Amino acid sequence: MADYNTYRTTQRVGTRQAVVDEGLRAYMSKVYGLMAVGMGVTAVAAYGISAAAVDASGQLTQLGTAIYASPLKWVIMFAPLLVVFAFGAAINRLSVSAATMLFYGFAALMGLSISSIFLVYTGTSIVQTFLVTAIAFAGLSLWGYTTKKDISGWGSFLIMGVIGLIVASIVNIFLQSSGMQFAISILGVLIFAGLTAYDTQNIKNTYLQLAGSDRDFLGKTAIMGALQLYLDFLNLFMFLLSFMGNRE
Template sequence: MANYRTVNAGAGTRTAEIDQGLRAHMNKVYGTMSVGLVITGLAAWALANLSVTGTPTEYALGNGEYLTGLGYALYASPLKWLIMFAPLIMVFAFGAVINRLSAAAAQTYFYLYAALMGLSLSSIFLVFTGVSIAQTFFVTAGAFAGLSLWGYTTKKDISGWGSFLIMGVIGLIIASIVNIFLASSGLAFAISAIGVLIFAALTAYDTQRIKTDYISHAHAMDSEWLGKAAIMGALNLYLDFINLFMFLLQFLGNRE
């Protein structure tokens, strides 16, 4: 009987340690993601302000605003294609090199990526009103919080969604690239609607996957692995948030 109580006490202690560690791990994931969002927002806002002037130049935007030389380079010159696709290239590179990086280096890489994403997204401040951008951000934050909480607390195994959702993301990328040349408003609407659904589902799916990955590896207590896992989890949720925000902006944003 004494041995039975000892075994149960040991199992209970390990369970409590895992629960406490999981909370700390998720806090690290959400905290890192939040810092990345702040970096992206500040970089986008600052670059958009540097790209516009009230002094007449040869690059008129309308409403008495003009592109500066920097603005022309970012949004009208061939450099815009590099800026547009650089975050996509960088995120694929991150997946390839993270095993060779330390946890600290991976976190630095993520923050640099967030700054580059801010550069890529800065044009939204030239297209949409600041009020509608802020409103869409808060709508996205509320939806994201609810979806992530559901993914964390649900007893339903949604791991089977993964393959379907990844195929959906690939389809969205291809359709978006095609529509750059077609400029079809109908296709753009369909892409945005499907994008909202896919990244809403991915938010719940990624949250559950971060949780189950931690529980599966918690027994090893490898601090370096846990650190990098938190960064990768933050990156996944960051991308879910950014994409959900951008697709919702197509519906909720008021254009300048």
């Protein structure tokens, strides 16, 4: 009888584990899917806006002058940062569909914010840097997902690093130091490489802790996870581009 009860207990545990594993795969697929669509929205928005910003002779159009050569450029530069904070504060009050649309709207705004890269760097170098970023991101995220090592302790150091990068980047807007920009780019790559692995593990652990929770709540956490990985990928790409990209 003891052996039979042990068998039934083991079977139930195995069944629950299988359900969790299946749910985790579906959850992570949703996170990566949302992130990929967001990156697609950003790419289309950035390319479309940059194309509309210059005329056939390569001169800035009225739109290009407004977004690249007027005080509006500062609003465009810092608006995504404000939206991220607002998104995090409002996510619990939004429906899943509204949060998803807000995420895609944010991705389009990011496209506007970074659209100047198509005017500054060659198309070939942008594509090459994107591919390098995609390979690096995939490897780092896979490691973060599969590693048995607890890297939750990285979080506070990485967040402090991000804050330092933001401050240094703002200061260098006025200093225009190429040496400082190179150092910022190197540190940015290292910090967002670490964040990619950290956020992936954190997203996985969040699901394991909340498995069985309200479906809408899990849907919102998936959107926030997609936003985190989206920002990791985009920042990794931008910092790599700053020293790998060939300028026009």
